[in-house]
Amino acid sequence: MAPIDISAGGIVLSRLSKSYGAVHAVRSIDLTIAAGETVALLGPNGAGKSTTLDMMLGLTRPDGGRAQVFGLTPSAAVSAGAIGAMLQTGSPLDFLKVREVVASVASYYPRALAVDDVLEMTGLVEVADRWASKLSGGQIQRVRFAAAVVGDPDLLVLDEPTAGLDVEGRREFWQAMRAVAMQGKTVVFATHYLEEADAFADRIVLLARGQIVADGPVTEIRARAGSRTIRATLPVVDVASLEALEGVLSTERHGDAVVLACSDADRAVRALLAGFPEVRDLEVRRGSLEDAFLELTADDKVNTRLEEALR
Amino acid sequence: MSTVTHVRYELLRTIRNRRMLAFSLGLPLVLFYAVGSAQRHAHTDGIAFPLYFMVGMAVYGALFAAVGPGARIALDRSRGWTRQLRITPLSVRVTFLGRVLTAYIVALPSLIVLYLAGASLGVHLSVGQYLELTGWLLVGLAPIVLIGIILGHLLTSDALAPAVGGVVVFFALFGGAWGRFFNGGVMSTLVKLLPSYWMVDAGHDAVHGGGWPAEAWIVIAAWIVVLVPLAALVYRRDTRRV
Numbered sequence: 001m002a003p004i005d006i007s008a009g010g011i012v013l014s015r016l017s018k019s020y021g022a023v024h025a026v027r028s029i030d031l032t033i034a035a036g037e038t039v040a041l042l043g044p045n046g047a048g049k050s051t052t053l054d055m056m057l058g059l060t061r062p063d064g065g066r067a068q069v070f071g072l073t074p075s076a077a078v079s080a081g082a083i084g085a086m087l088q089t090g091s092p093l094d095f096l097k098v099r100e101v102v103a104s105v106a107s108y109y110p111r112a113l114a115v116d117d118v119l120e121m122t123g124l125v126e127v128a129d130r131w132a133s134k135l136s137g138g139q140i141q142r143v144r145f146a147a148a149v150v151g152d153p154d155l156l157v158l159d160e161p162t163a164g165l166d167v168e169g170r171r172e173f174w175q176a177m178r179a180v181a182m183q184g185k186t187v188v189f190a191t192h193y194l195e196e197a198d199a200f201a202d203r204i205v206l207l208a209r210g211q212i213v214a215d216g217p218v219t220e221i222r223a224r225a226g227s228r229t230i231r232a233t234l235p236v237v238d239v240a241s242l243e244a245l246e247g248v249l250s251t252e253r254h255g256d257a258v259v260l261a262c263s264d265a266d267r268a269v270r271a272l273l274a275g276f277p278e279v280r281d282l283e284v285r286r287g288s289l290e291d292a293f294l295e296l297t298a299d300d301k302v303n304t305r306l307e308e309a310l311r
Numbered sequence: 312m313s314t315v316t317h318v319r320y321e322l323l324r325t326i327r328n329r330r331m332l333a334f335s336l337g338l339p340l341v342l343f344y345a346v347g348s349a350q351r352h353a354h355t356d357g358i359a360f361p362l363y364f365m366v367g368m369a370v371y372g373a374l375f376a377a378v379g380p381g382a383r384i385a386l387d388r389s390r391g392w393t394r395q396l397r398i399t400p401l402s403v404r405v406t407f408l409g410r411v412l413t414a415y416i417v418a419l420p421s422l423i424v425l426y427l428a429g430a431s432l433g434v435h436l437s438v439g440q441y442l443e444l445t446g447w448l449l450v451g452l453a454p455i456v457l458i459g460i461i462l463g464h465l466l467t468s469d470a471l472a473p474a475v476g477g478v479v480v481f482f483a484l485f486g487g488a489w490g491r492f493f494n495g496g497v498m499s500t501l502v503k504l505l506p507s508y509w510m511v512d513a514g515h516d517a518v519h520g521g522g523w524p525a526e527a528w529i530v531i532a533a534w535i536v537v538l539v540p541l542a543a544l545v546y547r548r549d550t551r552r553v
Contacts, residue, residue, distance in 0.1 A: 057398050081400040089391030093383075095327035100320060107316035108401040147395060157398075 010035040010186055011056060011155065015065035018051050025051040027210040028065065035070070035154070038187040040197035043207035049190035050088065052207070053159050056188070057085055069155060077155070081109040084153030086144045086161050092132035099128040102146045109151030121179045122146040123172065138169045142176065149180050158189035162196065174200060228265035230272065233281040234258045245271040257281075314405050321413040324383065331379055335421050339372035343428050351432055356491055358515055362436075365429030366444070366514030367488035370507055372421030373448060374482055377455040378475040379417060380410035384463025385471040388549070397550065407460075414456045415449060422448060436517060444517040447527070451510035454534035455482060461542050464549040482507040506531045 011033040018026045026048040033039050041049045054060035055067050058074030069077035077083050092101045102119060106112035119125050122142045127135060132143055141161070148156060161177075162170040174196070191197055197204050197218070204221050206214035214221060234242075239251040239258055247264035248271075262268045265284050272279055325331065343364060353360035387393045396406070422445055426434075436444070455478070462474050483489070486507025493499035502508050509527035516523050 059394060059397060078398055079400050079402070083398055085395075085398045087391065087394055087398070090395040091390045091392065093324060093387060093390070093392055095324040096320065100323065104316065104320040105399055107313045108396075108399040110400065144395070151399065 009071050012068040016055055016062050016067060017064040018055060018060060018062050024210050029212055031205060033186060033188060035186050036184055037203060038201050039203045039205060040201035041190040041205050041207055042197045044192055047207040048210035049207055050159055053157055053190055057083060057157060081151055082154045084148040084151050085157040086148040088159050088163060090144055091140050092143050094133045096132050097129050098124055098132045098143055101132045101143055102150050105147040106150045111152055112150055113152045118146050118150045122176050138165055155186045160190050228262050229285050230260040230262060230265060230268055231283040232258055232279050234276060234279045237276060314408060317405055317409045318412050321409045322416055325379055325413055325417050335372045335375035335417060336424055339368040340424055340428055343368040343425060347432050356515055358518055361429055361432040362434045362514050365425050365434050367511050369422045369425035370486060370510045371483045371488045373418040373452055374455055374479040376418035376421055377414045377452050378459035378479060380414050381459030381463030381475055382471055384460060385466055385468040389468040410460060411456055418452055440517045444513050447513040447523050448510050451506045451531055454506045454531060454538055457538035457542050461545050464545040487511040504530055506534055
């Protein structure tokens with residue numbers, strides 16, 4: 001089989017939708033990932049990460065829209081050996097040793113890596129001759145990781161690869177991930193650990209309720225989250241006039257309260273006090289990545305109700 | 312290349328499953344000696360009892376081997392490994408071929424072991440007769456392999472063990488592996504619709520010559536014609552859902 005032409009475009013998801021009964025798991029997602037990018041799909045449980053990945057892999061048929069991988073349908077890309085994936089489930093088969101599991105998967109790919117090298121990179125050398133079904137959870141996860149990379153795929157998809165691992169296990173996993181030569185590869189991984197997305201991805205796509213709520217380079221998302229907000233009680237005043245203040249990016253009004261997102265909170269506070277002496281209950285908060293994440297992914301209805309209750 | 316490797320690993324998994332081998336090899340052999348040695352000089356169905364029972368028990372063991380792939384399918388599904396394989400370039404055709412070939416490769420020793428046991432109790436056939444008999448048994452096994460695959464895609468691994476056990480006993484019993492229980496009547500006609508009836512009948516046919524009756528070929532062809540699309544349907548339904 002001819003090697004895949006990865007220049008034929010990376011991954012293109014267009015108006016991708018999927019519902020399970022009344023649950024809209026994925027709502028018309030548009031996403032383009034260039035070949036060679038490492039992208040984190042970040043979001044809480046039920047955000048639609050797995051469903052999106054399943055459609056990217058051709059495991060789930062979309063209700064609407066389509067997914068393209070290197071200019072092919074997902075199943076054609078799978079047949080060409082262009083995709084390797086680590087799914088959330090999948091414990092290795094009975095009666096096969098670790099080395100045999102990895103070797104069997106390698107045999108399905110047109111240009112697989114050497115099995116011994118992969119065992120080495122994934123830290124499976126010591127357990128290579130043990131029964132694959134009798135390993136610990138963390139080791140089984142590494143076998144699944146080895147199965148995902150052994151085919152030397154152009155696109156590597158990891159669906160919550162560190163779910164269920166402790167901190168140490170997560171660290172070891174990402175170490176192994178770095179050891180696997182991934183130059184020029186496209187990597188898409190789902191996670192609900194912010195620090196993983198932050199540490200490993202070039203770009204973060206934030207999903208909530210089946211939609212993309214933020215998409216950008218890690219630095220951009222960080223900047224957005226790293227900004228401070230001023231919250232204050234300031235009735236009557238038109239919020240638009242606050243936006244003109246020095247150091248203020250955007251404004252929002254919640255009843256008597258105003259919230260100012262700032263690029264420079266110190267200047268904004270001075271300007272605010274100078275321009276509006278009646279301002280009270282001034283509060284400056286540093287938005288963490290965590291806050292941005294929660295804010296962007298939280299249910300709007302819950303937010304509104306919370307704000308109403310707080311007022 | 313990948314086909315050979317795939318079949319090799321499928322086979323390894325099967326051979327290492329000693330519990331399964333106990334049923335496909337051990338149990339029929341034990342039954343054969345337990346009953347056969349006492350009935351050494353008896354006759355049934357127009358042939359020597361040891362020959363009849365040798366074929367009967369070979370069929371019984373081969374049936375166990377034939378449903379093996381189904382058991383593995385259900386297990387792979389319950390472990391989520393089926394999904395893992397679906398995102399590799401391994402084709403449906405190779406997967407299917409791997410299962411069918413494994414079933415046959417594991418069924419062969421069941422036949423050979425029973426042939427040897429039969430010989431020890433005085434069964435004597437020519438090489439040609441053995442080959443003819445083996446060929447017919449393997450043809451008759453095809454529908455059972457398909458039934459195993461279909462059940463493997465339909466049932467959970469918990470439900471599968473009793474289900475395939477039931478299938479094996481049903482086909483063995485009504486096929487006549489332990490003897491012909493129906494002389495005339497509706498049942499004696501109905502059992503002729505089972506592939507296993509004709510597999511057991513193959514011993515008789517090998518000795519008396521004239522080949523396998525047309526009825527046998529028609530019955531087995533009909534089972535295959537019905538089961539192949541059913542297997543494809545069940546496979547598609549299964550893979551769409553998981």
